[in-house]
Amino acid sequence: MSGVGSLRTEDAADRLDEYHPGGTHLWSPDAPIALGWHPYNQCSLWTCKACDGAFLRYTEYGGYYQDERIRPLMADLIVAPDARP
Numbered sequence: 557m558s559g560v561g562s563l564r565t566e567d568a569a570d571r572l573d574e575y576h577p578g579g580t581h582l583w584s585p586d587a588p589i590a591l592g593w594h595p596y597n598q599c600s601l602w603t604c605k606a607c608d609g610a611f612l613r614y615t616e617y618g619g620y621y622q623d624e625r626i627r628p629l630m631a632d633l634i635v636a637p638d639a640r641p
């Protein structure tokens with residue numbers, strides 16, 4: 557995979573709120589990809605050279621672990637709700 561860019565936005569970088577109007581949770585396959593909301597404000601965008609797919613990568617930092625999470629970027633899940641609820 558190769559990196560394309562970051563979805564990180566300076567004004568929302570520390571935000572921990574998630575956006576789940578439909579009752580989804582963090583890594584539900586159908587969770588909205590809410591720009592400016594956690595964890596997408598910490599994601600970077602990557603593309604796969606083999607299949608041309610786009611992926612979001614997010615590294616979760618726990619007390620004693622570091623977890624790499626990847627999810628496919630599905631265009632119809634991208635939403636940009638108001639950054640301040």
Ligand SMILES: [Zn+2]
Nearest residue numbers: 604606607609
């Ligand atoms: Zn691929």
